[in-house]
Amino acid sequence: MRILFLNILIRVNHFAKEFVKRDIGTVKMSSKKTSITVADVARAAKVSKATAARVLGGYGVASEKTRNAVTEAAEKLGYRSNELARSMSTGRTGLIGVVVGDIENAFFSRAVRGISDAANAAGLNLIITNSNEDLEQEREMVAVLMRQRVAGMIVAPTDVRDTVHLEAAISSGTPVVTFDRVADHLVADSVCGDDAAAADQVMRHLHDLGHQNVAYVTAAGFQGGRLSDLDEIGITAVRNRIAAFLTASERAGIEDPMGLVFQNVIGEESAQDIVAAILAHEPAITAVLASDSLIGASLYKAFKERGVRFPSDLSFVSWFDADWTKVTAPQISVVDQPTYEFGQKAMQCLIGRINGDSSKIEHILIPTPMIARGSIGPRETCGD
Amino acid sequence: MRILFLNILIRVNHFAKEFVKRDIGTVKMSSKKTSITVADVARAAKVSKATAARVLGGYGVASEKTRNAVTEAAEKLGYRSNELARSMSTGRTGLIGVVVGDIENAFFSRAVRGISDAANAAGLNLIITNSNEDLEQEREMVAVLMRQRVAGMIVAPTDVRDTVHLEAAISSGTPVVTFDRVADHLVADSVCGDDAAAADQVMRHLHDLGHQNVAYVTAAGFQGGRLSDLDEIGITAVRNRIAAFLTASERAGIEDPMGLVFQNVIGEESAQDIVAAILAHEPAITAVLASDSLIGASLYKAFKERGVRFPSDLSFVSWFDADWTKVTAPQISVVDQPTYEFGQKAMQCLIGRINGDSSKIEHILIPTPMIARGSIGPRETCGD
DNA sequence: TCAGTTATTGAGACCGGTCTCAATGCGTAT
DNA sequence: ATACGCATTGAGACCGGTCTCAATAACTGA
Known part of the structure; x- marks a missing residue:
């Protein structure tokens, strides 16, 4: 009788726990509805978070059955990857910093178009900043970009006699390519007109x-x-x-x-x-x-x-x-x-550096x- | 004799493991040298990570003594905040997505200049993308920006008759402002010429x-x-x-x-x-x-x-x-x-929305x- | 069927910051 | 000295993904 009672109590307790868990799960999903995570997809596909991540991130291996289950769950849930989280983990962003004098100047906007097309072709995106050909503003923009942990930077330096900020970026492991202007002492490729x-x-x-x-x-x-x-x-x-x-x-x-x-x-x-x-x-x-x-x-x-x-x-x-x-x-x-070609060449150099190219620094002179x-x-x- | 041999083997194995662990630790620290974290600063300032973060992140409270210690340690170590980590935690990035037809077109580059100046004044930065006035490319760019978890988007929509992708972004909580073109059915402010x-x-x-x-x-x-x-x-x-x-x-x-x-x-x-x-x-x-x-x-x-x-x-x-x-x-x-003014107005609208402004959608007509x-x-x- | 090898999966730590709340410290009044 | 209230601090969980390696499953050959 006593044993039976305890048995019932344990079952009720277990049921209550499952009920609360489900309720919490529901509330969580509701408030996070706008952002589905790998964990959500994994739950729906009945696989681990690690497996779901493998499929969604396109790395490692997964069986076809697992892949289909995850893919389907992701689509159904409207999963959209979070590049912030990915970048935190991988230590790499898909962002490229660009510092030009003034985006409104056709010289720079055409160059940026060249940079942008080459970047997009490589799955990268640009954060564009204006220096207004002012050194202090250039410094500030470079700092902003470094905080964003850009994968690399393409900069038209305002003053090649003061590039401490660029040197610091390079020392931090962020490759830099200059365009239109070249600083010989900088460990950075450059692309300029002749x-x-x-x-x-x-x-x-x-x-x-x-x-x-x-x-x-x-x-x-x-x-x-x-x-x-x-x-x-x-x-x-x-x-x-x-x-x-x-x-x-x-x-x-x-x-x-x-x-x-x-x-x-x-x-x-x-x-x-x-x-x-x-x-x-x-x-x-x-x-x-x-x-x-x-x-x-x-x-x-x-x-x-x-x-x-x-x-x-x-x-x-x-x-x-x-x-x-x-x-x-x-x-x-x-x-x-x-300048479209300047931009393309600069982006190509930078992609090489980002991918680990450690060959000699290049100063590319394009005929003008x-x-x-x-x-x-x-x-x-x-x-x- | 056998027991002695096993004992020695266990000790050698233990030593080898400790040796490898130490070696890995050294390599790890060495490769992370270029990125000082809040934890590093905290250690140097002899406070907790939470306290150091408060000082460096400019939130919460800290005594003057603590503040000075942390600030000094951060400067000495060359601490540079990591916006990725911050955005992960806060759920907010300082990035704004912009989709224009072609950055090289002066119409758009001047607008982007206006957007950029207003954004920078508010501590925000732009990710610029080109749609080439092609709907498919616009969709892809919007998807890229959503993956980057931009705080909002300013879009010159290629075709106001098909804005499902923009509606999805808005539903996800990402405010959108359109410029030059307006889609009446979209829950988005717009800024256009008359x-x-x-x-x-x-x-x-x-x-x-x-x-x-x-x-x-x-x-x-x-x-x-x-x-x-x-x-x-x-x-x-x-x-x-x-x-x-x-x-x-x-x-x-x-x-x-x-x-x-x-x-x-x-x-x-x-x-x-x-x-x-x-x-x-x-x-x-x-x-x-x-x-x-x-x-x-x-x-x-x-x-x-x-x-x-x-x-x-x-x-x-x-x-x-x-x-x-x-x-x-x-x-x-x-x-x-x-268009410089278009851009400025659009950015102002967007900042309002990002800051929680839920007033009625506005369609701003600027005289041309x-x-x-x-x-x-x-x-x-x-x-x- | 069993053993060995390879493929797949899952658990848990981690990235670098924020946030919450309990613990601790400090100042003041009795 | 003690109690109370307020200020400051620290511990630990968490954001959403990646990575590592041990555990498990699947496959193949004898």
């Missing part, structure tokens, strides 16, 4: 057309408002162009080539000032090189406003084949920077040929 | 100038190569423009307004075909509206190649005030879409006024 060759080519072309006084216009600002030392320039792309420009100007007999470098052109107001200075220059400047397409567009508009005719009054070349260079009359001659259009003409037609 | 009003304004202006046969050129493709039903258009921005265009054309006495909608202009080749068709149109088409700046640039170039003069032969208006519209001669009249420039002129100067 700026020196391009500047040289443009200058030769202009000299062949009889030009001697050629101006170079840049956004970079110099101490005392005038270039006196190339080391002032933290963006290697710009430095290389100007170095080649100076060499070529000397070759053409210019005694003070640095005096032909016009600085600090950021936006249309400063372009107006520079255009006034160029038009007032003695001896007359008969050709202008714009360091990038933003500057190019501002200068072009300012010159047109003053009634300058291309190429009869002034020959004009801009870096980067932006959309606007092809609707002007005449069309603008450009240094064609294939001049496209001569109607904005360049012989000096004799340039009025004197 | 396309109907803009089209109406442009048409009124053209009619006031005497134009009657005005063409609208779009990238959208229609069944049978001709627009017959507005519901064919999955992008609401385009649909609204065309609807207003048709209404205004009818008002101006056009009997078959749909015949003035030219479709499927993607790239410069198709632009050539469309330009030929427009120039051959009877009665003569005296004004053209380009649905976006990519189409606009292609059309402009094709017309110029055929010697068309603006505005004497043809008046021309393009949606979006792209850079190229301001260097043509004459400058192009545009519908100014302030016409900027009349030299490409528009009276019909009488347009040759007949």
